[in-house]
Amino acid sequence: FQNNLLNLQPVAMENPLxxxxxxxISFSGxxxxxxxxxxxxxxxxxxxxxxxxxxxxxxxxxxxSKLIETGLFPTNRNDSRRLVSHFVFDYGSSxxxxxxxxxxxxxxxxxxxxxxxxxxFETNRNLAARDPLTGIFNRRQGEHSIKTRLQSEEYGDVPYxxxxxxxxxxxxxxxxxxxQTGDLILKEITQVFNQSIRPSDILGRxxxxxxxxxxxLVTPEQAESILIRIQETIRSHPFLSEDNQVxxxxxxxxxxxxxxxxxxxxxxxxxxxxxxxxxxxxxGRDTVVVRH
Numbered sequence: 001f002q003n004n005l006l007n008l009q010p011v012a013m014e015n016p017l018x019x020x021x022x023x024x025i026s027f028s029g030x031x032x033x034x035x036x037x038x039x040x041x042x043x044x045x046x047x048x049x050x051x052x053x054x055x056x057x058x059x060x061x062x063x064x065s066k067l068i069e070t071g072l073f074p075t076n077r078n079d080s081r082r083l084v085s086h087f088v089f090d091y092g093s094s095x096x097x098x099x100x101x102x103x104x105x106x107x108x109x110x111x112x113x114x115x116x117x118x119x120x121f122e123t124n125r126n127l128a129a130r131d132p133l134t135g136i137f138n139r140r141q142g143e144h145s146i147k148t149r150l151q152s153e154e155y156g157d158v159p160y161x162x163x164x165x166x167x168x169x170x171x172x173x174x175x176x177x178x179x180q181t182g183d184l185i186l187k188e189i190t191q192v193f194n195q196s197i198r199p200s201d202i203l204g205r206x207x208x209x210x211x212x213x214x215x216x217l218v219t220p221e222q223a224e225s226i227l228i229r230i231q232e233t234i235r236s237h238p239f240l241s242e243d244n245q246v247x248x249x250x251x252x253x254x255x256x257x258x259x260x261x262x263x264x265x266x267x268x269x270x271x272x273x274x275x276x277x278x279x280x281x282x283x284g285r286d287t288v289v290v291r292h
Contacts, residue, residue: 023096023111031056031064031073034106043091043111062091063109072100073107088114131205133183134190139212142204146214147266149202161223161290162261163213164273165253168285170209173249181241182209185249189234196230212270220257220292227253227288235286250286252277257292 023040027033033052041048044060056073057064067073072085089098089111095118096111129141137145146162149155167173167189174182186209193203193213202214215223231251239247254277261269272291280287 026108137204161215161257163255164277167209168250177241224290252280252285253288255290259292
């Protein structure tokens with residue numbers, strides 16, 4: 001570094017590759033930047049002489065605000081716990097694993113770019129919550145999201161409709177046309193639902209050909225109208241098998257509205273909607289039964 005001020009204890013820059021990979025900036029107790037390395041210059045998109053000698057609040061206001069927000073600046077010299085502090089710092093579209101070191105004269109900040117790592121983590125977390133065939137929530141995430149919504153305090157007086165539905169005679173479809181055709185039908189029916197519901201609604205695959213759905217902020221009449229419209233869309237949709245034969249699947253739907261389900265635990269709500277689904281089956285399938 002130009003002033004060699006970053007070679008301060010407790011951190012010794014022994015590996016030059018680490019020095020190139022991590023952005024490092026050092027400043028005095030009053031906030032005056034005393035040195036920074038080339039990597040930090042690239043992060044800031046500023047040359048060394050436009051940063052060094054200036055106040056941190058002017059040279060790097062985002063970092064200054066973060067340090068103030070976390071109580072690390074202005075420094076408390078009597079607090080021995082603050083010799084080293086750690087947090088993840090978001091700057092622009094990047095994320096940095098950030099360490100703050102306090103010495104008797106200077107404060108030294110190192111920033112390691114973990115943007116790709118966080119993106120990979122978010123991707124893996126999203127994949128773990130999704131059904132690999134349909135792309136919607138799997139059972140665990142679907143039930144978790146619905147339970148969380150229903151149990152939130154602000155949801156107490158919100159009208160909603162909880163839905164359980166499945167594909168009629170799905171085993172026969174698999175037996176006649178093959179499991180790959182069955183998979184295609186599962187994906188297409190999911191697409192029909194996704195195109196018919198809103199981002200605030202929650203759709204999940206419960207297992208096999210059974211699905212769960214929470215329609216948010218709907219009256220019983222609106223819910224029934226939405227479900228009948230989806231059912232009619234599926235009934236008239238041109239599903240094709242792998243060898244281009246026409247397949248005509250239908251769905252049966254059971255649902256319960258907040259009028260009946262208010263303040264009940266999730267398991268009871270699911271049981272009542274599942275009973276409504278069974279009633280739809282008893283009525284000849286390809287039917288909507290809404291309890292309200």
